Amino acid sequence: MTAFDDLMAYQRETSALGQIAGRLGWDQETVMPRGAAPQRAEEMAAIESVLHARRSDPKVAEWLDQAEPGCEAGQAQVREIRRSYERTIKVPADLAKAIARVTSTAQGKWAQARADEDVTAFLPVLEEVVALKREEGAALAQGGNIYDAMVEDYEPYTTGSQIAAIFDEMRPRLVALRAAVLDRPAPQALERAFNETDQMRLSQKLATTFGYDLTRGRVDKAVHPFSSGSGSDVRITTRTNETDPFNCFYSTIHEVGHAAYEQGINPSFALTPLGCGVSMGVHESQSRIYENQLGRSRAFTGWLYGQMIDVFGDFGIADADTFYATVNRVHNGYIRTEADEVQYNLHIMLRFDLERALMAGDLQVRDLEAAWNDRFKADFGYAVDKPSNGCLQDVHWSVGLFGYFPTYSLGNVYAGCLYQALRDAVPDLEKQLAAGDTSCATGWLRENVQQHGGLYAPREIIRRASGVEPGPEPLLAYLERKFGALYGL
Amino acid sequence: MTAFDDLMAYQRETSALGQIAGRLGWDQETVMPRGAAPQRAEEMAAIESVLHARRSDPKVAEWLDQAEPGCEAGQAQVREIRRSYERTIKVPADLAKAIARVTSTAQGKWAQARADEDVTAFLPVLEEVVALKREEGAALAQGGNIYDAMVEDYEPYTTGSQIAAIFDEMRPRLVALRAAVLDRPAPQALERAFNETDQMRLSQKLATTFGYDLTRGRVDKAVHPFSSGSGSDVRITTRTNETDPFNCFYSTIHEVGHAAYEQGINPSFALTPLGCGVSMGVHESQSRIYENQLGRSRAFTGWLYGQMIDVFGDFGIADADTFYATVNRVHNGYIRTEADEVQYNLHIMLRFDLERALMAGDLQVRDLEAAWNDRFKADFGYAVDKPSNGCLQDVHWSVGLFGYFPTYSLGNVYAGCLYQALRDAVPDLEKQLAAGDTSCATGWLRENVQQHGGLYAPREIIRRASGVEPGPEPLLAYLERKFGALYGL
Numbered sequence: 016m017t018a019f020d021d022l023m024a025y026q027r028e029t030s031a032l033g034q035i036a037g038r039l040g041w042d043q044e045t046v047m048p049r050g051a052a053p054q055r056a057e058e059m060a061a062i063e064s065v066l067h068a069r070r071s072d073p074k075v076a077e078w079l080d081q082a083e084p085g086c087e088a089g090q091a092q093v094r095e096i097r098r099s100y101e102r103t104i105k106v107p108a109d110l111a112k113a114i115a116r117v118t119s120t121a122q123g124k125w126a127q128a129r130a131d132e133d134v135t136a137f138l139p140v141l142e143e144v145v146a147l148k149r150e151e152g153a154a155l156a157q158g159g160n161i162y163d164a165m166v167e168d169y170e171p172y173t174t175g176s177q178i179a180a181i182f183d184e185m186r187p188r189l190v191a192l193r194a195a196v197l198d199r200p201a202p203q204a205l206e207r208a209f210n211e212t213d214q215m216r217l218s219q220k221l222a223t224t225f226g227y228d229l230t231r232g233r234v235d236k237a238v239h240p241f242s243s244g245s246g247s248d249v250r251i252t253t254r255t256n257e258t259d260p261f262n263c264f265y266s267t268i269h270e271v272g273h274a275a276y277e278q279g280i281n282p283s284f285a286l287t288p289l290g291c292g293v294s295m296g297v298h299e300s301q302s303r304i305y306e307n308q309l310g311r312s313r314a315f316t317g318w319l320y321g322q323m324i325d326v327f328g329d330f331g332i333a334d335a336d337t338f339y340a341t342v343n344r345v346h347n348g349y350i351r352t353e354a355d356e357v358q359y360n361l362h363i364m365l366r367f368d369l370e371r372a373l374m375a376g377d378l379q380v381r382d383l384e385a386a387w388n389d390r391f392k393a394d395f396g397y398a399v400d401k402p403s404n405g406c407l408q409d410v411h412w413s414v415g416l417f418g419y420f421p422t423y424s425l426g427n428v429y430a431g432c433l434y435q436a437l438r439d440a441v442p443d444l445e446k447q448l449a450a451g452d453t454s455c456a457t458g459w460l461r462e463n464v465q466q467h468g469g470l471y472a473p474r475e476i477i478r479r480a481s482g483v484e485p486g487p488e489p490l491l492a493y494l495e496r497k498f499g500a501l502y503g504l
Numbered sequence: 505m506t507a508f509d510d511l512m513a514y515q516r517e518t519s520a521l522g523q524i525a526g527r528l529g530w531d532q533e534t535v536m537p538r539g540a541a542p543q544r545a546e547e548m549a550a551i552e553s554v555l556h557a558r559r560s561d562p563k564v565a566e567w568l569d570q571a572e573p574g575c576e577a578g579q580a581q582v583r584e585i586r587r588s589y590e591r592t593i594k595v596p597a598d599l600a601k602a603i604a605r606v607t608s609t610a611q612g613k614w615a616q617a618r619a620d621e622d623v624t625a626f627l628p629v630l631e632e633v634v635a636l637k638r639e640e641g642a643a644l645a646q647g648g649n650i651y652d653a654m655v656e657d658y659e660p661y662t663t664g665s666q667i668a669a670i671f672d673e674m675r676p677r678l679v680a681l682r683a684a685v686l687d688r689p690a691p692q693a694l695e696r697a698f699n700e701t702d703q704m705r706l707s708q709k710l711a712t713t714f715g716y717d718l719t720r721g722r723v724d725k726a727v728h729p730f731s732s733g734s735g736s737d738v739r740i741t742t743r744t745n746e747t748d749p750f751n752c753f754y755s756t757i758h759e760v761g762h763a764a765y766e767q768g769i770n771p772s773f774a775l776t777p778l779g780c781g782v783s784m785g786v787h788e789s790q791s792r793i794y795e796n797q798l799g800r801s802r803a804f805t806g807w808l809y810g811q812m813i814d815v816f817g818d819f820g821i822a823d824a825d826t827f828y829a830t831v832n833r834v835h836n837g838y839i840r841t842e843a844d845e846v847q848y849n850l851h852i853m854l855r856f857d858l859e860r861a862l863m864a865g866d867l868q869v870r871d872l873e874a875a876w877n878d879r880f881k882a883d884f885g886y887a888v889d890k891p892s893n894g895c896l897q898d899v900h901w902s903v904g905l906f907g908y909f910p911t912y913s914l915g916n917v918y919a920g921c922l923y924q925a926l927r928d929a930v931p932d933l934e935k936q937l938a939a940g941d942t943s944c945a946t947g948w949l950r951e952n953v954q955q956h957g958g959l960y961a962p963r964e965i966i967r968r969a970s971g972v973e974p975g976p977e978p979l980l981a982y983l984e985r986k987f988g989a990l991y992g993l
Contacts (some may be wrong), residue, residue, distance in 0.1 A: 031550035034543070035524060042527065046535070050719035051737035054523070057775060061520035065554055230539035248540035286546060 018081035019089065023287065025078070026096055029069045030286040034245060036062045041243040041250055045235045056119065067111065071103040088289060091470050095288035098171065106154050114147045118415045125413035134384050134402045141412060142380045145373055148415050152374060162374040165418030169295040170425060172472040175371055178421045181428060182364045185487045190394055192495055193357050197347065199502045202340035206331055211255040211263075213326050218253055218267040220322070225305055226457040227251070227271045228278050240266040242273035242302075245291040249277040260327075261342060264319070265306050272305030273298055275457060279465030289469035295419065297473045299426020300433060301460065307356055307427075308434040308493070309456055313339045314448035322451070340501055347397070349404035356427075357498055358395075363424040365390045366409070370417050429473075431490025432481035433464065507570035508578060512776065514567070515585055518558045519775040523733060525551045530732040530739055534724045545608065556600065560592040577778060580959050584777035587660065595643050603636050607904045614902035623873050623891045630901060631869045634862055637904050641863060651863040654907030658784040659914060661961040664860055667910045670917060671853045674976045679883055681984060682846050686836065688991040691829035695820055700744040700752075702815050707742055707756040709811070714794055715946040716740070716760045717767050729755040731762035731791075734780040738766040749816075750831060753808070754795050761794030762787055764946060768954030778958035784908065786962045788915020789922060790949065796845055796916075797923040797982070798945055802828045803937035811940075829990055836886070838893035846987055850883045852913040855898070859906050918962075920979025921970035922953065 084090050121140040128137035152161035162175040237252035251270035256262045284290040292298040320338040332338045345355045351362035372378035387406040388399045399405035441455045463480035477485045573579050610629040617626035641650030651664045726741035740759035745751045765781050773779040781787040809827040821827045834844045840851035861867035876895040877888045888894035930944045952969035966974040
C-alpha cells in the first residue's frame with residue numbers, strides 16, 4: 016500500500032459517510048415523522064462532527080505530502096482532497112460550531128419572520144450570521160477577498176470579480192429584453208385543474224424520457240424539489256399543484272438534470288471526491304439545459320402537448336404553438352423560484368450584488384431591505400409589496416449560504432454555452448426532441464460533461480465541452496432569439 | 505465537566521450514530537433503489553467501522569475508570585457502557601472483520617441454497633461462520649462458556665443453562681397440549697380475498713389503537729415486518745397477503761409492541777445506552793403480549809370482528825366466538841414464523857438445542873440437517889419434506905446470530921408473567937379490550953416495563969413488574985387454559 020492508496024482508502028470511507036449524511040437529508044424532507052426533528056438534529060450533528068474530524072485528520076496531511084498519484088485522475092483526487100483538507104483546517108472548530116448553532120436557530124427565525132412579514136424580527140440573527148460568516152471568510156481568505164473564499168465552497172476556482180464581469184454584461188440586455196417582452200400581449204394561460212396522481216404519473220414518464228435510471232434512484236413528493244445522493248443512489252423529489260402541472264413537470268425535469276449528472280459520472284470515481292458534480296454552477300448547467308433549452312423548446316413541448324392531451328384530454332389549449340407560448344409565458348412576479356427564463360437571472364444578480372456588499376462590509380444588515388427594494392424597482396419597474404415577496408423570500412442567507420446564489424446564473428450561462436455546442440453536434444436535435452427522444456442530447460452531455468465528475472475545474476469542463484471560453488453571449492443570444500420570436504419583437 | 509459528563513457526551517454522539525446506522529437499515533428494506541445495494545454495503549461498513557472505533561476508544565476506558573455517577577441511572581449507564589466497551593475490545597479487529605465479510609456472503613448463499621433446496625451448497629459457508637463465531641465466543645468468554653457469551657449479546661445477564669432449565673419445563677407440556685389440540689376438529693378458516701389497501705388502512709387503525717404514536721413513527725410495507733429506531737423516530741413495517749389479513753393485522757400489532765416499548769422509554773434516557781430496549785427477550789415480551797395475550801384475546805377479537813365487518817362486509821364468519829376460534833386456529837406446519845401460540849416455542853427449543861450443540865462442538869455442521877429432521881419428527885410427529893421447510897428456513901445462522909433464537913421464547917415466558925400481573929392490576933381488562941380500548945393495558949406496560957429502558961437487567965425488570973420470579977408457569981397455564989377452552993379439552 017502506497018501513501019496514495021492509504022489516502023484513497025480513507026477517503027472512500029469518508030465519502031461513504033458523506034453519502035449517509037446526504038441520505039439523512041433526503042429522509043428528513045420526505046418520510047421522517049415530524050416529531051423526530053430534534054433527535055435528527057443531534058444525529059446530523061454527530062455525523063457532521065465525524066466528517067469534520069476525518070477531513071481535518073493530520074494523517075490526511077501526511078498522506079498528501081507523500082502521495083505520488085500516477086495518472087490524471089489520481090492528480091485530480093489529490094488536488095480535491097488537499098482543497099478540502101486545507102479548507103477544513105483553516106476554520107477554527109469553535110467558529111464552525113458557532114456557525115452551525117446560529118444558522119440552525121436562524122432558519123426557524125427566518126421562517127417565522129417571513130410568515131409574520133416582519134423583517135426586524137429577523138435582522139438581529141441575520142447580523143450574527145453575517146458577522147460569523149465574515150469571520151469564517153477571513154479565516155479562509157487569509158488576507159484575500161472574503162467573498163471569493165465563500166464562492167470557492169460552491170464554485171471552486173471562480174472569483175466574485177469574474178462573476179461580476181459576466182453579470183455586468185448580462186444585466187442591461189436582460190432588463191431590455193424583459194421590458195420589450197412585457198410590452199407585448201401575454202400568451203394564453205392554463206385555466207383548469209389537473210389531477211395530481213396523473214401529474215405524478217406523467218412526471219415519472221418525463222424522468223425516464225430524460226434518461227433518469229430508476230434502478231438507481233426514485234421519485235418522491237416533497238415541499239421543495241431537490242436531488243440528493245451520488246453514485247448508485249441518486250433520488251429526486253418533485254411537487255404537485257393542481258392548477259399548475261408545469262410546476263411538477265419542469266421541477267421533475269430540472270431535478271433529473273441534476274440526478275443524471277450524478278448518475279452519469281464514471282463509476283470508477285464512485286465514493287471519491289471526483290465521484291460527484293464538480294460545482295453548483297456545472298450542476299445547475301445540467302438541470303437548466305434539461306429543463307429549459309431542451310424541455311421548454313418548441314420541439315419538445317410539441318411532444319409534451321400530445322402527452323398531456325393523452326393524459327388529461329382537451330385542456331383548453333388549441334394547438335402545439337399556443338402550448339409552446341403558454342409554457343414559456345413571461346409574467347410579472349416577485350419570487351425567484353417562480354421566475355421565467357427571461358427574468359430569472361435578474362433575481363440572482365440582485366442577490367449577488369447585495370450579498371457581496373454585505374460580505375465586504377459595504378452594506379449593513381439594517382439597510383438590506385431598503386437596498387433590496389430599490390434594486391428590485393430599478394430592474395423590474397414596480398415596488399416590492401411585502402417582505403415575503405422581497406428580502407425574506409429565500410432561505411439561503413439565514414443558513415449562511417453566502418456565495419451560493421450566483422451559481423444559479425452561472426449554470427444558465429454554462430447551459431447556454433453547452434447548448435450552442437450541442438446543436439452543432441446533433442444536427443437533427445429538434446426532430447429527435449419532437450419525437451420525445453432526448454437520448455442523443457443527454458448522451459452528448461453525459462459524454463462531454465457528466466462522466467468527468469470532479470476531474471476538471473468547472474470552467475475547464477465547460478470550455479472542453481463547448482469549445483468556447485465560458486461567457487454569457489450564447490445564453491443572451493438564445494434568450495433574445497427565443498423570446499424575440501415568441502413575442503414578435 | 506466531570507469524567508462522567510465527558511463519557512456521557514461522547515456516548516450521546518455514539519448513540520446518535522447508532523441510530524443513523526439503524527435508519528440506513530430501514531431505508532434498505534423499504535425505499536432503497538435496488539441498484540444501490542453494493543454502494544449501501546460500503547456505506548454500512550463505513551459507519552460500522554466508525555461505531556467500532558468509538559466503542560473501543562481508550563478514552564472510554566479512562567472515563568470509565570474515573571466516572572463517579574451519582575444516581576441509579578448514572579450507575580446503570582456506566583454499567584452498560586462498560587459492558588459494551590469490554591465486549592468490543594475482547595474481539596480482535598481482524599476477527600470482527602472476517603465475521604462481517606463471511607456473513608455478508610453467507611446470507612446470499614443461504615438464500616440461494618434455500619431457493620434451490622440444496623443444503624450441501626450452504627454447508628461449507630455455514631462451517632466457516634460457525635468456526636468464526638466459536639472463535640469470537642471463545643474470545644468473549646475468556647475460558648467461560650462460549651454459548652453463554654453469545655446469549656449475552658442479545659439477552660444480557662442470562663445464561664444458556666438458565667434458558668435450558670426453562671425450556672425443559674416447557675417442552676413436555678407444550679408437546680402434550682399440541683397433540684391434544686390437533687386431535688380435535690379444526691375451527692373454521694378464512695376463505696375469501698381481502699382488499700390490501702383496506703388491510704393497510706385497518707392496520708394503521710390497529711397501530712394507534714395499541715398506542716403507537718405516529719408523530720414519532722410511521723408504518724410502511726416491507727417483505728419482513730420489523731420495528732426500527734429508538735427515541736422519537738421509531739418506524740414499523742408490515743405486509744399484506746390478500747387471503748390472510750391476520751398476517752397484516754397481527755404483524756402490525758406485534759411490531760407496535762416493539763415500537764411502543766421504544767417510544768415509551770423515559771425521554772431523559774434518549775441517545776444513551778438506557779434509551780433503548782434492554783434485551784431482545786424483554787422486547788419480545790412487549791410485542792408478544794400486544795399480539796397474543798391482548799390482541800388474540802376473546803375480548804379484543806370481538807372488537808376486531810366488528811371492525812372487519814365494517815371494512816370488509818360479511819366475510820363468511822358467523823359470529824365473534826367463531827371468529828375468536830379462527831384467529832387462534834392451531835394447524836400443522838413447518839415454518840416458525842407462521843406458527844401459532846401453542847407450537848411456536850417448540851420451533852424455538854429445537855433451534856436452541858441445535859445451536860447450543862454447534863457452539864459447544866457437540867454437533868457438526870454436516871450433521872445439522874439430520875439432527876433438525878429427527879428433532880422435528882419427535883416434537884411435531886411428521887417428517888420435514890424439504891430443506892426450505894427445515895434447517896434452511898431461517899436467515900439467523902447464516903448471518904451469525906447464534907444465541908438469538910431463545911430470546912423469542914423468553915419473550916413469551918416474560919409476557920406470560922406480565923399478563924398474569926396485568927390482569928390483577930386491571931380487573932376490568934376484558935371489558936376495556938372488548939371496547940377496543942387498550943389504554944389501561946398499554947399504560948400499565950409503559951409504567952412497569954417500557955419507561956425503564958435499559959435501567960434494570962432483563963429478569964429484574966420482569967420481576968419488578970410481575971412480582972414473581974420469571975418462569976414458564978404463567979405462560980403454560982395461560983396456554984392450557986386458553987386452548988383447553990377453545991378446543992374443549
